[in-house]
Amino acid sequence: METPAIPMPKDGREQQVLDKLTSIRDQLLLLKRDRTKYIRSQDVMGHYEQLVDLVKELNEIRKGDHEHVENRVDKVLESCFQLISLFFMTIGRTTDVPAAYALTSTVKRLLDHLTEAGLFSPKDLDSLANTLSKLDGILRGGDAQHSPYLVELLSKREALCKTMLAKLQQKLDQLDxxxxxxxxxxxxxxxxxxxxxxxxxxxxxxxxxxxxxxxxxxxxxxxxxxxxxxxxxxxxxxxxxxxxxxxxxxxxxxxxxKGAIPEAFQAKYDTLTSVRNDLEKLSITQAWSLRETDLYDFQRELDKIDESRINGNFIDDEGQPAELYVQRTLLYLIRRSYGYIYYLMNSSEPVSEALLPIYNQLQTLKRCLIEVKNSGGVSSVRELYPYVMKLTSIDNMRVDGKFMVGNDIPEGQGSISELLAECFDLNYELRVAADELENSKDNDEEEQGVKMSKE
The missing domain is CATH 1.20.58 (Methane Monooxygenase Hydroxylase; Chain G, domain 1)
Structure with missing residues (x-):
């Protein structure tokens, strides 16, 4: 994993912290790449607690240092928190403070680009305002449970984002x-x-x-x-x-x-189009294929290219800035990709990846039942049998009311149980309506028979 060329720490104690942070980051990267098993809460929480302890140690070392210059420790610490944040999303703890770290980073990046370009729509600002409101609720509710350092850091970042958003909104408000x-x-x-x-x-x-x-x-x-x-x-x-x-x-x-990019910037263009296309595919299939930690590699790639600009311009190997066409094309790809990452983070479900297959099946069942209801229901109870059988099979997977994976109880039990109950309720409503329809038909036929016999 590339680390930007910034100075190493001068304090020997900080060097020790850096070594430990690097070890945590490497372990998280290995865990991220392991697709043979799902990520468990206990795996993530152990690394998170170690990280919090190192932050406390680092704060003690830097106490009274008012002229601190960012060094390698800060960068590796940022990478660790970014990874931990995505891991919290992956295990379904999307409303915990650590999960907010990656999202605030992406919101800040989007606001930087909107401010730089000066081009944004009301929908852009509304979406970011809603996300910041959600993050505000997470931070307010997590003071007592998580590291004060992390809560303070995210609160400051959130406040900065709100200030930037307000300035953009002011520009929009100047238009009738x-x-x-x-x-x-x-x-x-x-x-x-x-x-x-x-x-x-x-x-x-x-x-x-x-x-x-x-x-x-x-x-x-x-x-x-x-x-x-x-x-x-x-x-x-x-x-x-x-x-x-x-x-x-x-x-x-x-x-x-006509889309022609000069040779000097072709490599950057190819990388950015590849990232954009991969993220676009994930945005379509994310419910079935996304592991939130995968977003880390995309972010690092984008950050590296975005931060390679000098005075806002992309520079070729000879130090010459890109022409306007190339500049705008590359920036569009970067901003589009960050937009996809933002969407995917916001779409993260409060369910562990171990239970996502069940959760996604229930989401599909719910959509089908709602569609059946909106299209007039069913003509007989028999038509509901496939839904009943599937819901019953999912319900029977529970052990003592919990969805288990081996001996583990993954995160998201409440979300799945609530969704299962909603599906059963929809099915019940459709069954009652079908019973009433069948009874009405029987009564009509009986009345018709009596009428014919009298004639």
Missing amino acids: KPLQVTYEKLISIMRSMSLANTKPKFSVSEVTKLQANLKEIEASRVDGKIVDAEGNPYRGSDEVSDLLKRCLAWSEIVLDR
């Missing part, structure tokens, strides 16, 4: 509401063009259609302004008009270059 719709559409078109630009086969027609949408917006302006029904310019018209110009200019560049 109707204009925000146009602004969001432009952001969507810009991203769609960037997506088309990074596909394996470039489609001229796809980008041309997007460009036509831009020209429609341009044609609707009056004297270069976006105006209301009375002809008065909206507040923020100039800003949105500038964005429109940027979008039109980008469409011309994309159509001219």
Whole structure:
């Protein structure tokens, strides 16, 4: 695992802490790569407790050091917490404070990029605001259970993220509401063009259609302004008009270059497209194939490329900055990939990976039962037999009310039991409705028979 070229600690005591941290990180990496067995809570908690003890030791060593310069210890410590955080997600402890570490790192990274680009939609900010609210609840509820160092660190990071988010929201609030719709559409078109630009086969027609949408917006302006029904310019018209110009200019560049990347930046481009594509696949199949610790390798790869920029620019081997087209293309891939990581972390279920197969089956059953209910139910109880048999087979897997794996009781028992109960309730509702329908049919047939006999 690569560690950035930063100084080694000068204090011999810190060197000892570094050796221990490196050992923990290596053990976590080995545990992450072992696919022969699921990750158990006791494996993770042992490493977490060792890490907390080392943090206490490090704080004692650095007490009174107000001029501390970040060294290798800080970087390895960060890697350890990042890994531990993803392990907590993997074992289903998604609402514990350590699980929040990786998510706050990703939120901070996304906000950095949104601030740098100055391009964001209301949906972007709403999603991040909801996530920060969720993290706030986790941190408030975990003060007594977890390391004060970790709680304080995450609280400061969360506060910083909230400040950054508020500044972005202020920029958005400067636009009149109707204009925000146009602004969001432009952001969507810009991203769609960037997506088309990074596909394996470039489609001229796809980008041309997007460009036509831009020209429609341009044609609707009056004297270069976006105006209301009375002809008065909206507040923020100039800003949105500038964005429109940027979008039109980008469409011309994309159509001219057709996805061609200079040789000097081809390796970075290939790495980033590979990461983006892998994360995209995981976002589709994550319920069945994702182990949250896998995200660590993706993050390290992205961080390494993102942090290799100098003054915000990508530099080739000769020290020359990338042209605008390359710069925007690489940044789009990085930001898109971080977005996928953010989505996958937010989608992490509060269930151990050992129980995910059962949890996913129940999720599928629930969706099927809801679909059956919404489409009018069943005509007879017999149609529910397959659902009943599957639910009963899952229910019978419990031992003393618990879903066991060997002698272990994995995390997420409450979530699975609750989901199983919801499925049984849906099945019961459908059965009652089917019984009533059958009884109604029997009564109708009986009445019809009596009527015919009288005739």
